[in-house]
Amino acid sequence: MKKNILTILILLILIPAETLALCWTPNSSFIRQICWSKKETYVNLQGRKYLYCYIPHNRIREWRLAESPGRYYNYWIKGRYRASYSGAGWYCP
Numbered sequence: 626m627k628k629n630i631l632t633i634l635i636l637l638i639l640i641p642a643e644t645l646a647l648c649w650t651p652n653s654s655f656i657r658q659i660c661w662s663k664k665e666t667y668v669n670l671q672g673r674k675y676l677y678c679y680i681p682h683n684r685i686r687e688w689r690l691a692e693s694p695g696r697y698y699n700y701w702i703k704g705r706y707r708a709s710y711s712g713a714g715w716y717c718p
Contacts, residue, residue: 647685655695661685665717666706668698677706678717 648660657669666677666685684701691697707717 649689651694653694656698659688676717677702680706
């Protein structure tokens with residue numbers, strides 16, 4: 626157990642923070658999965674994947690706690706952050 630914790634701590638030190646991602650599956654019929662890192666957020670909306678750039682951590686925290694993740698997305702995320710459909714290429718400048 627201690628060896629596993631030490632390994633995780635070493636990896637966290639060696640891996641840049643931008644590459645770490647937090648992923649979760651919200652209780653939503655519209656949103657299948659959300660993966661957030663400091664630079665990029667990937668959202669799976671009914672099987673279509675979208676990339677959003679630089680969504681602040683506090684916005685993600687509110688989204689995770691929202692009563693309706695789909696409504697939160699439509700009001701606070703969609704149209705407010707730069708997005709590219711994954712079929713067109715994935716990048717954040």
